Amino acid sequence: MVVEDLIIAITITAIVIRILYVVHRSSKPLSIPTPQPISTLIVLGSGGHTAEMLNLVSLLQKDRFTPRFYIAASTDNMSAGEVTEPAQFMQIYRSREILCNGPGTCIPLCVAGFLFKVVGIQWSSIFYVESIARVRRISLSGLLLYKLCIADQFFVQWSQLQRKYPNAHSVGCLM
């Protein structure tokens, strides 16, 4: 019995240490001498969220962030129509960068990305941009990703929010 307990305890400790390491490591910028193009997963929401995200994507260097994969909820017909660049809509978990901004659909993807890091399958950087509609109160998705330290970098668009969530970066309006 004692041995079994010990094994369980060691396993749990190992997992916790691994998670803490991943969280710690995630918060630090990547240090790659010559960065290669990064496969990027972009999670689209609906309406306003999509517009904000596409605004941001349009500014990212296309040669660095490639290939780009877009994920949209199947109920969201608007998003697909707005994507102007030839990106393939598919579920891909093996991206090195995950970029999302709010709607609940991004939670399972981010958690999956995080678990891949913990297990060691694929390291990825998760960026979360809080929607511009959130001025004083953070969204539930944002809160989860912030509190659980799943988002490597957490961006908010209003300084009021940054004061409440000091680890976030206030980046001004994206719309």
Add this chain to the structure above:
Amino acid sequence: EVTLCVAKLVEPYQREMGENGDIGMPKRTVFVTVGTTCFDALVRAVDTQEVKQELSRKGYTHLLIQMGRGSYIPTKPTAAGNVWDNLWLIWDSRRILAAVLEQQGKPANMLEQQDTSPLGGDCLDALRAASLSERTCLEVCPGFDTGAGVDCVARSGGEDGTLAVDYFTFSSSIADHLKSASLVVSHAGSGSIFETLRLGKPLIVVVNEDLMDNHQSELAEELAERKHLFYARPQTLLQTITDMNLESIVPYPPADATPVAKLINMFLGFQDD
């Protein structure tokens, strides 16, 4: 066959109306949009006589309402677009005109003598454009020839307290409606808000208080505090329109996504140039 024929009869007027609804005075449209939501409280508030009068007093001539999933149907002074209504209008104005002529002691067959065939087509269009009732137009300008009719409409459009009202549920050309509007009254959705601000149009955002999680009001309040738009609730819409001073609006600065892009690049180890 009959319908087709009627449509052909009315169509030229409709086309003319669509292209130059301004007839003598600049068209200033108030565009109301509720997005994909159901926001009857807003449509109802806009549809009140007080609000319409106030808008008219401020010099707006048209009111176009995108009502989404709402069930409240705005009242239209005259129903444009429906061929049967148009037919009725033509017939009715002929009847009214005859009555007025009779009252003035003029021969009722003066109608036939005048070269207004089909009867008052232009004038009817003008009437509908300003959405005056035929009676009003006749009262204001007893002459009621085509030219004078147009004139009188132009003169009385603002004073009469009536706006030309039209509505629709959904449209793929919301952007066009926003572009041609002089004032936008919108629900508090961020997409709609920023699309309007980008176009530099004066904007009144009306917050839907019936929504459960009303985080939307945050954004509207913040932007109103920065004087980019006016903030109202359905009950305060009239007051907001009355008090609004378009001069006080501060243009919304262009968005800048470069700080995020820069941070992401830095984090990933890309050297920024």
